[in-house]
Amino acid sequence: MRSPCSSGSASLLMQFAIRTDPGERTIVAPVLLSGNEAIARGAWEAGVRFGSGYPGTPSTEILIALAKLPGVRCEWAPNEKVALEVAIGAGMAGHRSLVTMKHVGLNVAADPLMTLAYTGVSAGVVILVADDPGMHSSQNEQDSRNWGPFGKIPILEPSDSAEALAMVRDAFGLSERLDMPVLVRSTTRLSHGKTLVEVGERVESDTPGYRKSAAKWVMVPGNARGRRVDLEKRLAAARAESESFAYTVEEMRDASLGIVCSGVVYQYVREALPDASTLRIGMSFPLPEDRIREFAGKVGRLVAIEELDPYLRSSLAAMGLAVQVVPVPHIGELSPGRIADAFGIAAPDTRDPMDDLPARPPMLCPGCPHRGVFAALRTMGAVVQGDIGCYALAALPPLSAMDSCVDMGASIGMAHGMSVVNASTGVSGVPVVAVIGDSTFAHSGLTGLLNAVYNNTDTTVVILDNRTTAMTGHQDNPFTGRTLMGVPAPEIDIEAVVRALGVTSVQTVNPNLLKPTAKALGEAVAFPGVSVVIARAPCALLDKEPHDPFAVDEDECTACGECIRLGCPAISRDDTAKAVIDTALCVGCRQCVQVCRYGAIVRAGRACDIGSGL
Numbered sequence: 001m002r003s004p005c006s007s008g009s010a011s012l013l014m015q016f017a018i019r020t021d022p023g024e025r026t027i028v029a030p031v032l033l034s035g036n037e038a039i040a041r042g043a044w045e046a047g048v049r050f051g052s053g054y055p056g057t058p059s060t061e062i063l064i065a066l067a068k069l070p071g072v073r074c075e076w077a078p079n080e081k082v083a084l085e086v087a088i089g090a091g092m093a094g095h096r097s098l099v100t101m102k103h104v105g106l107n108v109a110a111d112p113l114m115t116l117a118y119t120g121v122s123a124g125v126v127i128l129v130a131d132d133p134g135m136h137s138s139q140n141e142q143d144s145r146n147w148g149p150f151g152k153i154p155i156l157e158p159s160d161s162a163e164a165l166a167m168v169r170d171a172f173g174l175s176e177r178l179d180m181p182v183l184v185r186s187t188t189r190l191s192h193g194k195t196l197v198e199v200g201e202r203v204e205s206d207t208p209g210y211r212k213s214a215a216k217w218v219m220v221p222g223n224a225r226g227r228r229v230d231l232e233k234r235l236a237a238a239r240a241e242s243e244s245f246a247y248t249v250e251e252m253r254d255a256s257l258g259i260v261c262s263g264v265v266y267q268y269v270r271e272a273l274p275d276a277s278t279l280r281i282g283m284s285f286p287l288p289e290d291r292i293r294e295f296a297g298k299v300g301r302l303v304a305i306e307e308l309d310p311y312l313r314s315s316l317a318a319m320g321l322a323v324q325v326v327p328v329p330h331i332g333e334l335s336p337g338r339i340a341d342a343f344g345i346a347a348p349d350t351r352d353p354m355d356d357l358p359a360r361p362p363m364l365c366p367g368c369p370h371r372g373v374f375a376a377l378r379t380m381g382a383v384v385q386g387d388i389g390c391y392a393l394a395a396l397p398p399l400s401a402m403d404s405c406v407d408m409g410a411s412i413g414m415a416h417g418m419s420v421v422n423a424s425t426g427v428s429g430v431p432v433v434a435v436i437g438d439s440t441f442a443h444s445g446l447t448g449l450l451n452a453v454y455n456n457t458d459t460t461v462v463i464l465d466n467r468t469t470a471m472t473g474h475q476d477n478p479f480t481g482r483t484l485m486g487v488p489a490p491e492i493d494i495e496a497v498v499r500a501l502g503v504t505s506v507q508t509v510n511p512n513l514l515k516p517t518a519k520a521l522g523e524a525v526a527f528p529g530v531s532v533v534i535a536r537a538p539c540a541l542l543d544k545e546p547h548d549p550f551a552v553d554e555d556e557c558t559a560c561g562e563c564i565r566l567g568c569p570a571i572s573r574d575d576t577a578k579a580v581i582d583t584a585l586c587v588g589c590r591q592c593v594q595v596c597r598y599g600a601i602v603r604a605g606r607a608c609d610i611g612s613g614l
């Protein structure tokens with residue numbers, strides 16, 4: 001497998017797939033696809049006509065790729081719960097539907113998910129959930145296989161791009177046969193790694209449209225009890241499907257060691273333990289217990305190797321099998337080297353080339369408009385309840401201007417909770433401020449704001465409106481005025497939304513202008529009640545206009561470090577501790593110009609002139 005990388009375009013996916021040979025026959029050549037591209041292709045080949053999701057690494061590219069394929073409508077939903085509900089409705093109306101999200105997104109979608117197992121589906125509904133072992137870009141790591149037994153939902157786990165395509169393609173038929181949603185679990189390496197894939201043709205599905213059935217769709221207690229019993233029958237059918245599932249593959253080699261594994265871990269096992277026999281599980285819920293017993297009967301030592309939770313090991317032990325415990329880590333991402341270490345054998349050459357690179361802590365980009373807000377909040381000494389987005393980087397030095405980051409939307413609730421306590425314990429003078437991005441506000445900030453207004457505290461909310469969902473790669477959201485299909489959409493007015501939620505103190509500022517931003521924040525925290533500041537300036541990466549860079553006039557620089565404290569990657573110190581600006585990185589946002597009390601930051605051309613004595 002290649003190391004994680006961003007995916008290519010879906011149109012390439014179409015072009016490379018089909019070509020003509022010298023005899024003018026159409027042939028389908030293998031193509032190199034990322035797991036995410038293969039998932040999109042598999043859904044498309046299954047005749048999927050609707051896709052919905054919310055961005056989240058490592059799942060984001062799936063829906064972007066699917067949206068570029070013909071005959072499919074794809075939508076970004078404001079959050080994962082809505083995405084799933086929309087897909088349930090589309091499936092109910094007869095369109096095969098794919099829903100995509102990252103692992104934490106499934107927590108948000110858990111409410112409809114848990115009842116969807118009861119109702120079942122009409123046209124197939126497949127939920128693609130991408131886990132992030134090792135937390136490359138997540139606030140926690142979760143093993144989504146646990147949703148299988150918890151939610152009583154079949155789970156498929158592809159081990160490379162080819163299987164991802166085939167399993168997703170087949171998952172829709174499985175969903176319809178079982179009358180159940182099907183969950184496909186990916187992980188970062190599968191989603192972003194690339195392997196060869198044989199693509200096929202699209203087969204239009206002919207699932208019927210909506211048929212009224214209150215007993216199936218109206219989950220009031222009287223009906224839900226009946227569906228709960230019925231669910232057991234459907235689970236029994238799922239167990240039978242698991243036993244004959246084509247993507248559960250036994251490979252007998254040296255029978256002294258038998259490894260049960262699933263997903264991308266299979267690739268690591270093959271590399272680390274090439275002689276071991278393997279049982280690669282394609283459907284990890286319900287497990288193919290007969291096939292596992294059969295495999296266990298053929299091997300000496302039986303070991304389960306898996307990423308994150310001991311899901312397989314516990315299941316095998318619960319089946320009464322003598323599964324041995326090998327200390328493979330259950331925290332973080334696995335690798336062939338980590339598996340070899342756990343078995344006490346010399347690792348193949350599996351050193352990660354990244355190990356030799358110097359650490360490069362993530363930072364807000366040069367010219368990021370979020371920086372101006374955090375510079376002001378730090379000066380105010382505010383307690384800043386943070387949220388999830390690029391702006392979480394403001395928690396790192398030198399800005400160090402964020403006090404929490406828990407989950408999407410948490411900032412407003414946490415700020416309100418702290419304000420409740422501060423008011424009752426008489427703590428005053430320390431402003432409590434929530435900061436939340438535009439996409440995150442749409443995702444789950446609205447209800448937190450409604451709560452703060454309803455329960456009335458002195459809470460200030462800063463909405464960092466950079467006109468995009470930047471952290472996951474610039475996806476549109478309800479406030480940007482464009483859909484995932486690239487067509488104009490109503491541009492929802494944040495000010496109007498905030499006022500409609502009952503906020504009377506609403507200001508909009510350009511956060512690149514530091515003084516007006518600080519003034520607005522000062523007024524907002526002094527306001528009795530809930531106040532909102534909308535800090536609006538486009539993400540620096542979206543601004544394609546060339547801007548003249550700035551440079552430091554070394555004669556004027558006093559090495560005070562004020563500009564350094566902005567945490568701009570373009571600014572560093574020279575060996576005399578004076579500031580220097582890398583003009584190749586500087587985008588000319590002027591934030592540093594505004595904090596320099598000595599007028600030492602000037603247009604790059606002028607600094608050169610001064611430096612050369614002209």
Ligand SMILES: Cc1ncc(C[n+]2csc(CCOP(=O)(O)OP(=O)(O)O)c2C)c(N)n1
Pocket residue numbers: 054055056057102104105108138139388389390391408436437438439440441464466468469470471472
């Ligand atoms: C429940 C959940 N869904 C998705 C994500 C992935 N994710 C992290 S931040 C973010 C949105 C960031 O956009 P925004 O709030 O506008 O801030 P920006 O990055 O643009 O500053 C997303 C989609 C997540 N961490 N948790």
